[in-house]
Amino acid sequence: MTATDAPSQQPKIEWQTGLVKAIVAETSRVKSIILQPARWSGHWPGQHVDIRLTADDGYQAERSYSIASPPEERLLTLTVERVEDGEVSPYLLDELRVGDALELRGPIGRFFIWSRTCGGPICLVAGGTGITPLMAMLRHRRSSLPHIPASLIYSARSLADVVYRDELDTMARGDRNLRLAYALTREHPSGWNGHRGRVNAALLAENSFTREQNPTFFICGPAGFVEGISSMLVKLGFNPLAIRTERFGPTGA
Amino acid sequence: MDRPPVSRGFKSKRWPSEAARLPPGQYLTTDFPVLSAGPTPAIRVADWKIALQLGGSLLGKWTWDEFEALPQTTITVDIHCVTKWTKLNTVWQGVRFDDLLKTVGRSEPPDAFVMAHCDGGYTTNLPVADLVAGKAMIATRYEGLPLAPTHGGPARLLVPHLYFWKSAKWLRRLRFMPKDEPGFWESRGYHNYGDPWREQRYDGD
Incomplete structure (x- = not known):
């Protein structure tokens, strides 16, 4: 709980492009999206990534999604539930296809993790x-x-x-x-x-x-x-x- | 930075009319979501005290009734959570940091940084410059009602121009310190300062 070190300046967690390798229907409202990140230095179970969508007029929407895959796996799995009237989840569930690029950055969070x-x-x-x-x-x-x-x-x-x-x-x-x-x-x-x-x-x-x-x-x-x-x-x-x-x-x- | 790739098939759903009040990467909510690292502590106002400290020495200490008797201010502000929601026009009542300093007979803050300490062990660090001149208060009422425990009641810090994790819930102690030190989230991957308009979400942003 205590932190006595002076604030450290870490490198920025940069946006990168993930390639959608597979989409798995989990339940009627939930799908898993399996991504190949451009680069990945590993994560702890419990961490999340931020996803960013960009429309052709430049409009952007960002959301956070927890990572469902363990650090042992090379591909990242995000599991997404439909939020009715949502802006991002309906796109991820209905529009996104295998082979699409998806902007992401992560891994994020160092508290809700099991190490x-x-x-x-x-x-x-x-x-x-x-x-x-x-x-x-x-x-x-x-x-x-x-x-x-x-x-x-x-x-x-x-x-x-x-x-x-x-x-x-x-x-x-x-x-x-x-x-x-x-x-x-x-x-x-x-x-x-x-x-x-x-x-x-x-x-x-x-x-x-x-x-x-x-x-x-x-x-x-x-x-x-x-x-x-x-x-x-x-x-x-x-x-x-x-x-x-x-x-x-x-x-x- | 390179232009981000267009997401095939993603339609711009809304540039809200309040878009100018939305920091980058944020979306509007009308709910008031709850986010905390652990259980909500049960705090009785009869047992509640709040303290202002300079290093190890006490500058002031207030019981609930004493704190309620301090000058009260009401403000209407937009709040921005690092998890990406923004809520507009929230109304808070409480005691401004400036008034707390005045009450202990300080015209100038004694140090450049403050650590906020809370029930449950949570801490967050702030430059004093971000607390003075009406920028921050210790809030005890939200929309005219006593602040609910899940939202930090009986009293939380309110620093609306920074991401909302800086507005520490269940506040019990503000400690002046000469040097900056990271608090709870600040030592767990989140940005040390947290300006939503510069999208300082995570360490390195």
């Missing part, structure tokens, strides 16, 4: 597409740090809205150190024996390790979701300084 020094266990709590930066952490863990105990509590409207579901299920099936709990808030398939409704304190307590294990929490989702989860965790007695949050609102576009 080896954080260690574990880690408890990840996702609301909707808040799963994206947490997926980068889980993919990194699978590739490089599988011995670190982890849990993911993932709240989605329905099973069909769970992004990366097959990959998550496969990941959890073969891994005794990874616990996976879905909370389905609106619709559940018949015979669903997972959690129904919003994430509550009982579900958190059951899947978040003990206070003695001193887990680090990464919570990402809509502002109200993050607010609710983080205050429940504080009430459960977890150290507020071990709870890291990333919030996005409906204006994320």
